[in-house]
Every structure is written in C-alpha cells, then in structure tokens.
C-alpha cells in the first residue's frame with residue numbers, strides 16, 4: 265500500500281518569520297518527496313497539547329523554536345546527548361510507536377557552517393552573548409577542541425550561568441570586550457546585535473589577530489556590520505545563514521529519509537524569501 269505524504273513543521277510563538285518552511289520546502293521539491301513542512305504557531309500555553317497530538321495528527325516530527333526549546337524537554341520520551349549537553353531541543357522525531365525523541369542540531373549546524381574555514385590553531389575562542397544560541401555555540405567550540413573559551417555578555421549574570429553549565433569557560437565583562445580579543449583564533453557574535461532593526465555590535469577589532477576567523481550567527485543582513493568590519497581589515501569571515509541551513513539537515517533526513525545537501529542554490533532560494 266502506498267504511504268501517504270509525510271508531514272513535519274515548525275512550532276514557535278511567533279513563527280511567521282521562520283525561514284524553515286522555505287528551506288524544507290526547497291528540499292522536498294528538489295528531491296521529489298511526497299511531504300510537507302508547515303509553520304505551526306503554538307503559544308506556550310498550548311505546547312503540551314500540541315506536542316501530545318503530534319502522533320495522532322500523523323506528523324513525523326517537528327522543529328521547535330523560541331520560546332519552546334527548553335520547556336519542551338519534559339514533554340518528550342527521550343532526548344539525545346547533544347540536547348542534554350546544551351539543555352535545549354530544536355528537533356523532534358515521532359517514532360513508529362508514537363514516542364517523541366528530541367535532539368539539538370544547532371551546535372552541529374554551527375560547526376558544519378564554519379568547518380571549511382575552522383582555524384588550525386584552536387587555543388582561544390571568544391563568544392559574545394550568553395543566550396540560547398551562545399549555549400549551542402559554546403558546546404560546539406568545546407567539541408571542536410578549543411582550549412580556552414571566553415564568554416562576554418552585556419548581562420554578566422547570564423554569562424556566569426553559562427560558565428556554570430560548561431566547565432572551563434572564562435567570563436569577561438562587556439566593557440572589556442575589545443581587549444579580550446588579543447590572541448583569539450575564532451570570534452563569534454552570538455548576540456542579536458547587528459540584526460536588521462537592531463543596533464550594530466560596537467566592538468573595537470584592533471586587538472584581534474588578522475588570522476582570526478570571525479563568524480556571526482545573525483544572518484539578516486547576511487553581511488552584518490561586524491563581518492563587514494572584519495573583512496575590511498583582512499580577517500576570514502563566515503556568515504550565519506549556513507548555520508540555519510546545516511542545522512536543518514538531520515531533521516529532514518530523519519523525517520523524509522533523505523540526507524539533503526546545503527548548496528548555493530538553496531542559499532539563493534532561502535535568501536530570496538528573507539528580504
């Protein structure tokens with residue numbers, strides 16, 4: 265008997281801004297897969313109901329985004345080691361018995377995105393920000409073997425919480441962010457500064473070695489003021505769109521049975537809808 269279309273989607277509140285439907289829609293069409301991926305606005309109060317109904321509604325899984333990435337955990341049957349290490353879930357797979365398995369693919373997406381430019385020297389990384397995305401970035405940097413990870417956040421308390429979560433992180437105060445860039449091999453902006461509609465990140469790059477890789481996880485605009493400034497002084501840079509594209513790969517593979525490729529055509533397609 266022919267199987268019906270496989271259905272997945274993204275739950276968030278709000279969710280209308282998400283590029284994930286466009287991204288998964290491209291792959292579904294590119295690989296001629298009989299399936300769908302829908303935006304699903306789910307308020308915090310409706311999350312338990314919506315997650316409980318996944319299997320009965322015939323969904324094979326979902327992504328979850330802000331504000332559900334942490335509150336979803338007690339609603340799942342299992343979470344993988346990556347999600348445990350980060351303390352958040354962004355991908356859920358419904359198995360044949362209707363059980364729900366959570367994973368976190370943000371660290372994977374971050375690393376895959378910078379992998380071609382990852383510096384050979386991994387002595388020191390500096391991460392600006394201490395929100396949910398910074399947590400995934402710090403986990404990725406530890407996995408990549410960085411010996412020293414410095415976290416700098418406007419609100420020091422949040423940076424300290426992150427340092428308690430991952431042993432071996434050093435916290436530097438926000439006003440000292442410029443000085444902290446000396447001897448850095450990798451600089452990551454994991455704040456929302458530089459995003460369209462937000463103020464740019466105010467950062468003096470003069471202490472940063474010219475060999476340091478600079479990456480921004482903000483992807484709208486694609487070239488943030490930080491990336492433009494780093495590029496102008498000769499640093500290698502990687503934009504944040506690839507993180508979004510790569511983090512989607514494991515979910516698509518689990519739901520639709522095909523490991524999709526991140527290509528220039530996909531980037532162009534997704535950017536076409538981002539403006």
Ligand code: NAP
Pocket residue numbers: 370373392393394395396397398417418419422454455456457459481482483504505507508509511
């Ligand atoms: P979040 O939990 O809300 O954290 C926001 C971070 O930005 C915090 O560290 C916050 O500092 C800092 N920040 C905000 N306004 C600031 C200001 N005026 N001055 C200094 N710091 C400021 O958000 P998130 O989930 O971590 O996401 C952060 C950014 O990453 C967002 O732009 C998001 O779109 C992007 N992102 C991209 C990807 C991707 O795939 N490329 C994935 C996830 C997230 P305080 O703690 O002091 O408030």
